[in-house]
Amino acid sequence: xxxxxxxxxxxxxxxxxxxxxxxxxxxxxxxxxxxxxxxxxxxxxxxxxxxxxxxxxxxxxxxxxxxxxxxxxxxxxxxxxxxxxxxxxxxxxxxxxxxxxxxxxxxxxxxxxxxxxxxxxxxxxxxxxxxxxxxxxxxxxxxxxxxxxxxxxxxxxxxxxxxxxxxxxxxxxxxxxxxxxxxxxxxxxxxxxxxxxxxxxxxxxxxxxxxxxxxxxxxxxxxxxxxxxxxxxxxxxxxxxxxxxxxxxxxxxxxxxxxxxxxxxxxxxxxxxxxxxxxxxxxxxxxxxxxxxxxxxxxxxxxxxxxxxxxxxxxxxxxxxxxxxxxxxxxxxxxxxxxxxxxxxxxxxxxxxxxxxxxxxxxxxxxxxxxxxxxxxxxxxxxxxxxxxxxxxxxxxxxxxxxxxxxxxxxxxxxxxxxxxxxxxxxxxxxxxxxxxxxxxxxxxxxxxxxxxxxxxxxxxxxxxxxxxxxxxxxxxxxxxxxxxxxxxxxxxxxxxxxxxxxxxxxxxxxxxxxxxxxxxxxxxxxxxxxxxxxxxxxxxxxxxxxxxxxxxxxxxxxxxxxxxxxxxxxxxxxxxxxxxxxxxxxxxxxxxxxxxxxxxxxxxxxxxxxxxxxxxxxxxxxxxxxxxxxxxxxxxxxxxxxxxxxxxxxxxxxxxxxxxxxxxxxxxxxxxxxxxxxxxxxxxxxxxxxxxxxxxxxxxxxxxxxxxxxxxxxxxxxxxxxxxxxxxxxxxxxxxxxxxxxxxxxxxxxxxxxxxxxxxxxxxxxxxxxxxxxxxxxxxxxxxxxxxxxxxxxxxxxxxxxxxxxxxxxxxxxxxxxxxxxxxxxxxxxxxxxxxxxxxxxxxx
Numbered sequence: 001x002x003x004x005x006x007x008x009x010x011x012x013x014x015x016x017x018x019x020x021x022x023x024x025x026x027x028x029x030x031x032x033x034x035x036x037x038x039x040x041x042x043x044x045x046x047x048x049x050x051x052x053x054x055x056x057x058x059x060x061x062x063x064x065x066x067x068x069x070x071x072x073x074x075x076x077x078x079x080x081x082x083x084x085x086x087x088x089x090x091x092x093x094x095x096x097x098x099x100x101x102x103x104x105x106x107x108x109x110x111x112x113x114x115x116x117x118x119x120x121x122x123x124x125x126x127x128x129x130x131x132x133x134x135x136x137x138x139x140x141x142x143x144x145x146x147x148x149x150x151x152x153x154x155x156x157x158x159x160x161x162x163x164x165x166x167x168x169x170x171x172x173x174x175x176x177x178x179x180x181x182x183x184x185x186x187x188x189x190x191x192x193x194x195x196x197x198x199x200x201x202x203x204x205x206x207x208x209x210x211x212x213x214x215x216x217x218x219x220x221x222x223x224x225x226x227x228x229x230x231x232x233x234x235x236x237x238x239x240x241x242x243x244x245x246x247x248x249x250x251x252x253x254x255x256x257x258x259x260x261x262x263x264x265x266x267x268x269x270x271x272x273x274x275x276x277x278x279x280x281x282x283x284x285x286x287x288x289x290x291x292x293x294x295x296x297x298x299x300x301x302x303x304x305x306x307x308x309x310x311x312x313x314x315x316x317x318x319x320x321x322x323x324x325x326x327x328x329x330x331x332x333x334x335x336x337x338x339x340x341x342x343x344x345x346x347x348x349x350x351x352x353x354x355x356x357x358x359x360x361x362x363x364x365x366x367x368x369x370x371x372x373x374x375x376x377x378x379x380x381x382x383x384x385x386x387x388x389x390x391x392x393x394x395x396x397x398x399x400x401x402x403x404x405x406x407x408x409x410x411x412x413x414x415x416x417x418x419x420x421x422x423x424x425x426x427x428x429x430x431x432x433x434x435x436x437x438x439x440x441x442x443x444x445x446x447x448x449x450x451x452x453x454x455x456x457x458x459x460x461x462x463x464x465x466x467x468x469x470x471x472x473x474x475x476x477x478x479x480x481x482x483x484x485x486x487x488x489x490x491x492x493x494x495x496x497x498x499x500x501x502x503x504x505x506x507x508x509x510x511x512x513x514x515x516x517x518x519x520x521x522x523x524x525x526x527x528x529x530x531x532x533x534x535x536x537x538x539x540x541x542x543x544x545x546x547x548x549x550x551x552x553x554x555x556x557x558x559x560x561x562x563x564x565x566x567x568x569x570x571x572x573x574x575x576x577x578x579x580x581x582x583x584x585x586x587x588x589x590x591x592x593x594x595x596x597x598x599x600x601x602x603x604x605x606x607x608x609x610x611x612x613x614x615x616x617x618x619x620x621x622x623x624x625x626x627x628x629x630x631x632x633x634x635x636x637x638x639x640x641x642x643x644x645x646x647x648x649x650x651x652x653x654x655x656x657x658x659x660x661x662x663x664x665x666x667x668x669x670x671x672x673x674x675x676x677x678x679x680x681x682x683x684x685x686x687x688x689x690x691x692x693x694x695x696x697x698x699x700x701x702x703x704x705x706x707x708x709x710x711x712x713x714x715x716x717x718x719x720x721x722x723x724x725x726x727x728x729x730x731x732x733x734x735x736x737x738x739x740x741x742x743x744x745x746x747x748x749x750x751x752x753x754x755x756x757x758x759x760x761x762x763x764x765x766x767x768x769x770x771x772x773x774x775x776x777x778x779x780x781x782x783x784x785x786x787x788x789x790x791x792x793x794x795x796x797x798x799x800x801x802x803x804x805x806x807x808x809x810x811x812x813x814x815x816x817x818x819x820x821x822x823x824x825x826x827x828x829x830x831x832x833x834x835x836x837x838x839x840x841x842x843x844x845x846x
Contacts, residue, residue, distance in 0.1 A: 028058045032065070039068065044076040048092065055099050062099065069096070070105050077113065089113060104130040108140040115143070120150045121213035142830040145726040152214065152724035154703045156190065158435035160721065161702045165426055165435065166713050170197045172301050172420035173256055177201035181254035181299060185209070185280060187239045187272055188259040191717050192219035195232050198256065200714070207248045209235040221720050240275050251282045256301045262358040262428065263439035263468050264305055264380075264416050270388055270466045273300060277385040284383055300382045302418045307378040308429070309414045309470060311457050313407035314368040317359065319535040319798070320528040321411075321442035329540035329589040335617035336610050338523035341531050345441045345469050355467050357528065358437040361413060361430035363736040365797070371409065371451050372401040377461045377470060396462040400476065403455040408448060409484075412459065412470045414439040441470045449484060451475065524606045529658040530583040532800035539792050539800070543684065544589050546786035547576075547650070550682055551593050554649050557680050573597040574649035575642045577628060579669075581654045583607050588615055590650065591624045599628035599642070639672045647678040653753065655688055656782055656794060659730040660804030662688070662751070662829040670753040683753045685784045690749040690831070691795075692780035694820065696773040696811075697739035700729055704807045727806055727832065734779050734795065734803045742775055742814060743767050748824050749831070762825040766838065769818045774811040778822070778833050779803055806833040 035050035051069045055062055073096050080089040093110040100106055111126030124147045130140035159165065173194065177184070182204040186195035189208035199206045210216040216236040223232050235247055244251055255276050259267040277284070281298035318324060321341040326334065345355040361368055377399065381387050415428040415438045428436035451457060456476040462469045475482045526534070533539065554574055576598045578587040587600035588611055602608055608627055615625050642648060651673045657663055673683050701707055705725040706718035746767045752758040769775075781795040781803045794801035812835050814820060819838040824831070 024057060028054055028061075031057075032061070035065075035072070036068070039072060042075075044072055044079060047072045048076045052095060052099075066100070066103070069100075070103075070109075073106065074109060077109070081113065081116075086117065102133055104133040104137050104140060107133070108137070108143060111140075111143060111147075115147055120147055123147050124214055138827040138830065142828065145728065145830070148724040148726050149730070152218075152721065154729075155435055156721060157705055157725075158703055160191065160193070160706045160712050160717060162435045166193070168420055168424050168426060169194060169256075169258075169301075170201075170713050172424050173197045173254075174201040175421065176254050176299065176301060177203045183250065183252040184254045184256060185239075185248065185252045185276070187255060187257040187276065188267070189219050189234065190215055190258075191721055192222045192232070192234065193712065193715060193717060194256045194258070195219075195234075196223065196226060196228060196715050197713065198254070199228055199231055203254075205249075205252070206232045207235065207252065208232060209237055209239050209242060211236075211238050218720055222715070222717050225716050225720065239272050239280070242280060244280065248280070251280060251298070253282050253296070253298055254301065255281055255298070258302075260305075260416075260418065261439075262437045263356050263414060264307055265463065265466055265468050266356075266439075268466075269382075270391055273382055274385065274388050276300075277388070284385065302420045303383055303422070304379065304381040304419045305416045306376060306419070307380075307414060307416045307468065308374045309377045309412050309459070310374045311371040311401065311403070311409055311451070311459075311472065312361075312368045312411055312413050313371055314364055314366065314410050316365045317368070317440060317442055318408070318410040320532045322444050322531070324535045325537055328534060328537065328585055329544040329592075331585065331588060331592060331614060331618050333534075333614060335613045336524075337613065339531065339534070339610070340444055340523050340525050341442065341528045342525055343440075343442055343528065344444055345471050355469050356414070356439040356441050359413075359440050360437045363733060363738075365733050365735045368413075369405060369407045371403055371405050371407045372457060373404055375399055375401050375459075377414065377459075378463070378468065391463045392466050394463060396460050398473075399459045399461060401457045401459060403451045403453055403457055406450065406452050409443050409451050409457070409472060411443055412441040412472060414441065414468065414470060439468070441472075443472050443484070445484060449475070452477075524610050526583050526607075529800055534583070534585070536798055536800050538796065538798060540585060540589060542786055542790050542792045543586055543652075544593075546684060546790045547590055547593055549787065549790075550650060551596060554678070554680055555595060573624070575599070575646055576650045576652070577601075577642070577648050578652040579628075579639065579654065580652060581663075583610075584652075584654075585611070585614070586652050587611070588618070588620065588625060590652075591615065591620045592618055596649075597624050597626070597642075599626050601628050603629055639669060639676060641676055647681065648673075648676050649678055649681045650684060651676065651681075652684045655685060655753075655784065656801055657829075658801055660732060660781070660794070660802045661728070661730060662782075662826070662831070664829045666829065667751070667753075667759070671756060674754065674756070682787070684786050685791075686752070686754045686787055687785040688751040688753070689747060689783045689785065690751070690780055690824075690826075691745050691783060692748045692778045692833075693741060693745050694743040694767060694769065694775045694778060694814075694835075695737075695739040695741055695805075696776050697737060697805075698776070699738045700732075700777045700805055700807050704729055727809070728830070729777070729805045729807055730802070732779060732803045732805050734781070734805075735797070737779070739777075739779075740771065740773050742769050742771050742773050743820075744770060746822075748778075748780060748822070748833070749826055751826075761827065762823065765822045765824060767820050767822060769814040769816055769820060772815045774813055775808060775820065775835055776811045777805045777807045778835070779805040780831065804831075806831060808833075808835060812836065 031050045031053045035047045035054060038047035038050060051065060051072055055065060073092060077089045077092055096106050107126045107130040111123040114126060115123035127140050127144040127147060130137055131144055177198055178201065184198040184203045184206045186208040189195050189210045192208060195206050195208040208219065210219055213236065216234065219234050223229050223234060242248065257269065259269045259272060261267045283297060285297040321343060323339055326332065342354055343357045344353045380391065415430065418426045428434055428438065430438055457472060458474040458476060460471045460473050472484055474484060551574060558572065574596050576587065576590040576596055578584055578598065579601045580586060583602065584600065587598040590596050591598035600611060602611060615622065653669055653673060655663055655666055670683060705722045706712065712718065746765060748765055749763055783791050783793050785791040795803060814837065820835050821838050823834045
């Protein structure tokens with residue numbers, strides 16, 4: 001037995017304080033001093049290196065240096081980001097997290113950089129960790145909500161709430177398994193629901209794959225919670241990368257999938273199924289009458305699909321995809337050239353363009369008019385590998401559709417019927433109560449071509465790159481074929497002019513056939529929201545009016561100062577800066593008022609060329625319009641003085657995102673902008689007033705979370721996917737939202753961009769219920785005041801903005817006449833609202 005009597009002395013001796021190393025202490029002290037000096041000199045890279053040295057050698061300084069280290073890291077990574085040193089940026093974060101692995105600020109900051117770089121899964125993980133460390137951290141919560149919208153798209157909730165769709169899939173899978181398909185692969189498993197249906201139906205072996213890391217982890221949690229973790233193997237990979245026996249031990253007899261989008265093929269189902277038939281599935285059944293063991297043959301659910309389409313007129317679709325006006329803010333835009341949205345379908349693939357966009361036609365603002373009856377565009381058998389492989393090489397099909405109603409041709413709408421098996425199918429049509437939207441193929445080049453009954457619209461259908469492509473190519477009228485993409489009036493944006501003389505109209509249309517079809521046209525691409533902004537005449541007219549009031553006032557001040565002996569030269573130009581996101585004509589509108597030198601923050605060269613052409617055609621001197629980013633090192637330094645001697649007369653801030661939210665860091669930008677204004681100068685807008693209304697809307701609930709207490713098809717899924725519920729619903733069209741209004745409009749919040757003392761972070765508002773019901777959400781929008789008299793509303797019919805809504809965690813029951821107290825908070829760009837019934841009535845807050 002060891003001699004224990006001697007050990008205490010030895011133990012005490014080892015616990016004695018270690019002798020300090022003077023050289024080490026000197027190095028730590030000098031490095032800390034150097035870090036602080038470098039910080040003072042804004043040499044953030046060197047400061048970061050010194051802090052790393054100090055905190056690695058002397059961890060006891062972590063608490064003391066934490067704030068300074070965070071600040072240094074933030075500034076240094078911003079510099080690295082601005083010069084494109086992305087790997088160095090992430091190396092710095094890795095080093096920082098080695099020192100502070102549980103620092104919510106560093107985790108959140110790294111998540112922000114990851115999100116900007118497109119690494120959404122990784123960003124979500126960092127935001128989630130930050131929230132676990134500090135649940136009340138508003139920046140991390142706001143970031144997590146934003147990334148959640150990307151990672152778990154709202155259709156996941158709609159799909160799980162679509163009980164009819166879920167039951168049909170379950171019945172088709174159960175029928176297949178019970179007929180002998182006992183080995184199953186679920187491609188693109190999502191929450192794991194289809195794989196669990198197969199297991200519940202009695203499948204012996206079930207495999208699933210999911211590419212998204214977030215959805216893969218979610219599926220693992222769901223499968224585990226439902227007691228199937230040992231019987232369903234989930235792989236985090238593309239099905240295209242799977243091999244037998246490396247990833248699954250043998251070929252399967254059934255593939256289930258719903259990797260389809262509104263245009264059917266957009267999520268790569270054709271490529272996935274071709275690969276599955278060659279590498280993962282058993283051979284297909286041969287001949288309908290042959291008796292074959294189902295476990296020895298392969299099949300797919302869904303078994304196939306039929307695609308339908310129709311031509312339609314829709315002002316809402318039109319204004320997002322082509323120019324509908326000839327004048328913007330008193331400026332002619334005839335010289336703009338061809339402007340296109342990025343959604344344009346042509347027979348030949350173009351990586352810069354998307355062939356279609358999506359809309360829920362039943363909720364398109366202003367509605368739509370069907371110009372033709374629905375037609376069958378294409379059919380496909382997912383159980384025929386030769387048909388799948390031959391899809392891309394199919395000849396272009398021409399379909400002639402009789403026109404049934406007169407109207408302007410704006411788009412082709414497409415939907416499909418998904419045949420799960422011989423008996424059951426799902427439709428994504430516009431009249432169906434379903435989780436699906438429809439694919440929209442906008443028509444760009446008709447220049448306002450009006451279809452008439454007795455016309456025939458000729459449409460080409462192809463799948464050259466395994467994307468469904470539909471193009472309106474011509475109209476057959478009175479025996480003559482009019483090509484839509486070569487009409488002369490397509491060159492001149494503006495409102496369509498109807499010709500009362502049919503013969504003259506036909507001659508004009510036929511003249512287009514003489515155009516040189518080999519001539520390639522240069523064009524400038526605008527985002528759909530930018531196109532809608534350009535078509536928003538009220539918005540531009542309001543800015544023009546506000547500038548027309550401000551500029552004479554500032555010029556009069558300059559003249560008064562000159563007369564009083566001030567050194568100001570009244571002939572000096574007024575400086576205006578437009579820092580709007582994307583394509584904006586506001587700088588040109590400012591310059592057109594005269595005596596103004598305007599700067600645009602537009603970055604894209606083609607868009608700059610458009611602005612220059614418009615300046616020349618509207619007689620704006622070239623030297624009166626410049627591009628501000630050409631004068632700054634990076635966009636982070638955008639808000640600064642125009643020169644050492646000058647201040648800005650007006651700064652135009654882009655305050656509201658298209659989705660309906662206040663832009664991030666708006667108030668910080670406004671604070672900086674105020675410091676850069678000359679006496680009497682203005683920020684546009686000067687003030688933003690947030691308005692809202694109490695509503696009962698089951699639609700918003702269904703799109704926000706899995707509803708109800710019952711399990712989905714008997715599976716416990718809701719608690720897991722509802723972790724990704726976000727309290728604010730964006731890209732909302734309030735005009736078409738199915739809801740019951742429970743109050744009048746009410747002012748919720750005011751943001752004063754010119755007077756910081758007038759702002760607040762939270763506010764309580766009382767609103768009286770006008771009808772009985774359940775308050776499920778508070779939709780909100782903005783009145784944007786350019787000055788005290790001129791404003792624009794984001795709720796107006798021609799607004800390029802959408803609206804947003806706060807969805808309450810728990811609905812609040814109200815009776816007509818009840819007073820509801822709303823606690824409204826705005827942290828940066830994130831709005832939160834809670835509601836409860838007032839015990840005693842009181843006046844509504846003004």
